[in-house]
Amino acid sequence: MTKLSDKTEKFIARYGEMASHWGLNRTECQIHALLFLSPKPLDAEEISETLSVARSHVSNSLRELENWGMVKPTRVLGSRREYYETHADVWDMFRQAVSEQKRREIDPWMRTLREAVDELDDPYAKKRVGDMLGFFETFSKWYEDVRRLPTPLVRKFLTLGGKAVSLLGLN
Amino acid sequence: MTKLSDKTEKFIARYGEMASHWGLNRTECQIHALLFLSPKPLDAEEISETLSVARSHVSNSLRELENWGMVKPTRVLGSRREYYETHADVWDMFRQAVSEQKRREIDPWMRTLREAVDELDDPYAKKRVGDMLGFFETFSKWYEDVRRLPTPLVRKFLTLGGKAVSLLGLN
DNA sequence: GTAAGTTTTCACTCCATACAGAAATAAGAG
DNA sequence: CTCTTATTTCTGTATGGAGTGAAAACTTAC
Numbered sequence: 017m018t019k020l021s022d023k024t025e026k027f028i029a030r031y032g033e034m035a036s037h038w039g040l041n042r043t044e045c046q047i048h049a050l051l052f053l054s055p056k057p058l059d060a061e062e063i064s065e066t067l068s069v070a071r072s073h074v075s076n077s078l079r080e081l082e083n084w085g086m087v088k089p090t091r092v093l094g095s096r097r098e099y100y101e102t103h104a105d106v107w108d109m110f111r112q113a114v115s116e117q118k119r120r121e122i123d124p125w126m127r128t129l130r131e132a133v134d135e136l137d138d139p140y141a142k143k144r145v146g147d148m149l150g151f152f153e154t155f156s157k158w159y160e161d162v163r164r165l166p167t168p169l170v171r172k173f174l175t176l177g178g179k180a181v182s183l184l185g186l187n
Numbered sequence: 188m189t190k191l192s193d194k195t196e197k198f199i200a201r202y203g204e205m206a207s208h209w210g211l212n213r214t215e216c217q218i219h220a221l222l223f224l225s226p227k228p229l230d231a232e233e234i235s236e237t238l239s240v241a242r243s244h245v246s247n248s249l250r251e252l253e254n255w256g257m258v259k260p261t262r263v264l265g266s267r268r269e270y271y272e273t274h275a276d277v278w279d280m281f282r283q284a285v286s287e288q289k290r291r292e293i294d295p296w297m298r299t300l301r302e303a304v305d306e307l308d309d310p311y312a313k314k315r316v317g318d319m320l321g322f323f324e325t326f327s328k329w330y331e332d333v334r335r336l337p338t339p340l341v342r343k344f345l346t347l348g349g350k351a352v353s354l355l356g357l358n
Numbered sequence: 359g360t361a362a363g364t365t366t367t368c369a370c371t372c373c374a375t376a377c378a379g380a381a382a383t384a385a386g387a388g
Numbered sequence: 389c390t391c392t393t394a395t396t397t398c399t400g401t402a403t404g405g406a407g408t409g410a411a412a413a414c415t416t417a418c
Contacts, residue, residue, distance in 0.1 A: 023306045027299070027316070034296050037208060041376065052319075053312040060395085070378045075395055096386060097394070106318045125205045128198070135194045141224040145198070147277045148223075154345050161349030172357050174325050178332030183355060186343050212406065231365085241408045246365055267363070267416065 020066060024053065028067075038113065039120060040084065043069055044077040048086055048102060057090050057099035085112045107167045118159065126152050191237060195224065199238075209284065210291060211255065214240055215248040219257055219273060228261050228270035256283045278338045289330065297323050 020028070031049035032042040040048070047063055058066075064074045078100055081087040086109070089098045103109035129149040136142045162170060173180065191199070202220035203213040211219070218234055229237075235245045249271055252258040257280070260269045274280035300320040307313045333341060344351065 021308060023303070023308065024312060027303045027307070027312075030299050034292065034299070037210065037292065039208065043376075053309075053315055055311040072379075072396075073377055076377095076397095079396090106315075106322045110322060121205065121208065125201075128201050128205070132194070132198045136198070137192060137194065138224075140226040141195060141198075144224055144277075151277050151281060154342065158345040158348045164349065165352060169352060169357055171325065173352050173355075174329040176355070176357075177329045178335065180351060180355060181336060181340060181344050184344075184347070184351060186340055186347075214407075242364095243366075243409075244407055247367095247407095250366090269364090 028053070038117065040080065040086075041077075043067070043073060044080055047074065047077050048081055051087055051100055051102045054101075057092065057101040059095075059097040059099050061097070063100075084116050086116075105167070107171065111163075111167070114159075115163070118156075122152065122156065126156065199224070209288065211251065211257075212248075214238070214244060215251055218245065218248050219252055222258055222271055222273045225272075228263065228272040230268040230270050232268070234271075255287050257287075276338070278342065282334075282338070285330075286334070289327075293323065293327065297327065 028046050028049040031052075032046040035045035035048070036042045038045075046067055046069075050063060050066060051058060060071065060074045060078060063069070063078075064071045067074075069077075078087060078089075081100075082089065087100045087102055089100055092099050103112065126149065129145055129152065132145045133142060133149060136145060162173075165173070176183070199217050199220040202223075203217040206216035206219070207213045209216075217238055217240075221234060221238060222229060231242065231245045231249060234240075234249075235242045238245075240248075249258060249260075252271075253260065258271045258273055260271055263270050274283065297320065300316055300323065303316045304313060304320060307316060333344075336344070347354070
């Protein structure tokens with residue numbers, strides 16, 4: 017068990033608070049933070065001791081993080097334990113997070129919107145929901161396009177920022 | 188008190204579930220949904236009755252929604268009650284939501300990241316946090332640029348999607 | 359000033375869900 | 389097959405926060 021420094025502990029705590037609005041709970045996020053800061057993969061036992069969280073809870077949390085694609089299990093030679101690590105590249109990490117978020121939240125919500133547009137009787141309500149659906153559809157298409165691009169290109173594109181708009185002569 | 192249709196009720200309920208990951212609670216989101224679907228502004232009393240939620244809770248929720256800029260109070264002639272309505276344009280609505288979300292979640296998180304980069308002793312951890320900060324900074328700059336554009340332009344820009352990248356000759 | 363209408367505050371209840379710890383199950387070594 | 393080690397399931401507890409309803413505090417009309 018590695019004793020964490022005060023600064024590290026504080027960071028992990030805040031990471032847990034912050035990220036717990038993304039669908040994962042506090043402990044899950046803290047585990048992710050710990051792995052994110054660790055230069056080498058850690059096993060469940062180590063995580064449990066370092067964060068003072070029940071061993072079983074760590075197992076469940078790791079499983080959930082795996083479902084989200086936020087951690088990767090790796091086998092280490094000569095040990096039968098599973099070791100876990102996070103993405104080496106933060107951009108890949110966030111791309112994964114966003115993609116899961118979309119799959120779990122946005123896509124079902126868009127289905128609900130489509131259903132509502134079909135079902136609602138009141139014409140004003142129908143129009144309003146239709147407007148919202150339109151917004152999501154535009155955004156969703158944009159995202160699907162960007163999603164296909166390799167990371168360095170996304171990076172360049174985002175760095176351009178508003179300049180892209182003037183370069184394209186949209187205004 | 189207006190009795191809601193089954194379809195409308197279902198939609199409002201789902202809206203509450205979905206949106207409650209955005210920092211507002213279920214009831215607050217349901218109130219927003221109700222106002223969003225209503226062709227005319229509603230007062231707290233009506234909302235309370237229609238959604239079967241305690242009058243006081245509605246008041247508090249409306250206040251919170253106001254803090255978020257998600258509802259606007261309007262005075263109606265000959266009545267001293269306050270009436271509430273949502274944005275007429277969904278794009279404006281989401282721009283407001285995103286802007287609040289950034290102010291309340293992203294900005295503080297970026298401050299934490301900067302602090303951590305300064306404070307952390309372990310060089311690997313420092314590098315990792317720095318990477319994450321870099322990601323947020325790129326994104327934040329992009330957002331600030333886009334934020335300044337008028338809605339129709341943002342719309343055009345997003346609609347272009349991946350084509351923008353090839354048009355700009357980035358690849 | 360008082361009275362009527364409206365919002366805010368506060369103390370309390372209740373529910374969801376995070377988390378602990380024990381027990382059960384599975385997997386690998388010999 | 390059996391012993392050891394690792395993970396999963398299950399049951400109970402506890403904590404945070406949503407929601408209630410009454411009481412207090414404003415606000416405007418008269």
